Amino acid sequence: MSWRTPGHRRSLRLFRDGAGATPAHMAFPSAPLPHPDGWFCVGFGHEVAAGEVITRRSTGEDVVLARGASGRLRALRPHCPHLGAHLGVMGTVTGDDIVCGFHRFAFSLDGPCRRTAYGGPPPRATLDTLPVRETGGLILVWRARDGSPPTWEPPALSTSGWRAPRGTMYEVAGHPQQITENVVDFGHLEHLHGATLAAAPEVSFDGRECGGRFRVVRRLPRVGQVSATYTFRVYGLGLTVIECALSDHVATRFFALPNPVDPWRAEFRFAATARVAPSERVPRMWSKPASGVAARLIRDAFYVIHAHGGSLDLPVWHYQTYRETPRLAPGDGPIGRYRKWAEQFYSTPPATTTGDCHAVCDVHQRQGHGGQH
Numbered sequence: 001m002s003w004r005t006p007g008h009r010r011s012l013r014l015f016r017d018g019a020g021a022t023p024a025h026m027a028f029p030s031a032p033l034p035h036p037d038g039w040f041c042v043g044f045g046h047e048v049a050a051g052e053v054i055t056r057r058s059t060g061e062d063v064v065l066a067r068g069a070s071g072r073l074r075a076l077r078p079h080c081p082h083l084g085a086h087l088g089v090m091g092t093v094t095g096d097d098i099v100c101g102f103h104r105f106a107f108s109l110d111g112p113c114r115r116t117a118y119g120g121p122p123p124r125a126t127l128d129t130l131p132v133r134e135t136g137g138l139i140l141v142w143r144a145r146d147g148s149p150p151t152w153e154p155p156a157l158s159t160s161g162w163r164a165p166r167g168t169m170y171e172v173a174g175h176p177q178q179i180t181e182n183v184v185d186f187g188h189l190e191h192l193h194g195a196t197l198a199a200a201p202e203v204s205f206d207g208r209e210c211g212g213r214f215r216v217v218r219r220l221p222r223v224g225q226v227s228a229t230y231t232f233r234v235y236g237l238g239l240t241v242i243e244c245a246l247s248d249h250v251a252t253r254f255f256a257l258p259n260p261v262d263p264w265r266a267e268f269r270f271a272a273t274a275r276v277a278p279s280e281r282v283p284r285m286w287s288k289p290a291s292g293v294a295a296r297l298i299r300d301a302f303y304v305i306h307a308h309g310g311s312l313d314l315p316v317w318h319y320q321t322y323r324e325t326p327r328l329a330p331g332d333g334p335i336g337r338y339r340k341w342a343e344q345f346y347s348t349p350p351a352t353t354t355g356d357c358h359a360v361c362d363v364h365q366r367q368g369h370g371g372q373h
């Protein structure tokens with residue numbers, strides 16, 4: 001694509017070589033925040049076809065994903081209950097069973113052992129299944145440090161009319177709380193991304209969700225000045241959905257998806273999709289395919305623009321420390337309120353506190369900058 005975001009290549013180079021800097025997970029003696037609880041994206045639905053098994057990692061453990069012939073997706077702890085083979089390595093899917101290749105015990109994808117290759121009755125053995133959801137083309141697994149079941153559900157995102165998400169993944173030194181903080185860090189929009197806020201952003205924190213809206217003006221190479229209004233919703237620390245309507249008929253949607261892999265190491269997935277309502281001015285037999293093609297082109301264009309723009313964050317995150325008491329200034333986003341909201345996603349509270357940060361934010365509000373919060 002010819003209209004690259006200025007600084008994109010340099011940013012990726014800085015992310016990869018750091019100009020001699022040490023990535024954050026190696027630079028500090030211990031992770032400043034533990035793994036959070038919640039739903040985290042470990043892949044896109046189209047990455048696991050019926051009959052396939054893949055392995056992903058989240059909060060320090062492998063997670064095996066297997067899709068049965070019926071299309072059911074299941075997430076499993078990796079090791080076979082028999083003698084411990086890794087099902088992501090040795091497992092194959094037959095119908096809606098997974099068969100471990102070490103001794104060929106077959107397990108229902110719901111857990112129980114159905115049969116062995118020895119012919120006798122199966123042992124009372126059950127696979128450890130993990131809560132998994134598919135929504136909007138994403139695969140989300142529930143992770144809780146104390147092993148507790150889900151206490152809330154991710155949103156049911158419609159896929160009707162939307163193209164499959166086009167996404168990418170980076171392995172970064174970082175943490176979902178710090179990465180997701182980006183969406184309310186309005187101060188960096190202009191100074192890192194070159195997008196000027198056209199009005200005071202709106203933000204609210206409500207239970208497990210944080211939501212808001214902001215309007216920016218920016219200059220795109222070969223396109224010129226454009227303005228756009230983004231509406232975002234954050235569901236826990238692993239799923240941010242940002243939507244931007246281009247017209248009554250054309251909508252785009254982006255996902256920012258940090259998945260905590262190991263202490264202060266995360267996979268960061270970014271994905272884009274688009275929907276174009278069929279036009280009544282096009283003959284009926286052509287309108288649906290035409291809107292599908294248009295949606296794919298728009299998705300791909302927005303993917304490139306926003307993936308390039310988003311890449312500017314990578315060298316920040318990869319070498320960034322966690323400032324427990326950041327020295328905030330008027331013009332910053334509602335960092336303190338965000339961190340207070342984020343505390344609910346730890347089954348045991350993080351050792352750090354954000355008290356000093358709250359005090360700084362309160363000062364801003366008294367100075368008349370509360371409208372941006």
Ligand code: FES
Pocket residue numbers: 080081082083084085100101102103104105
């Ligand atoms: S270890 Fe899986 S069948 Fe034996």
Ligand SMILES: [Fe+2]
Pocket residue numbers: 182188192193310313
């Ligand atoms: Fe950013």
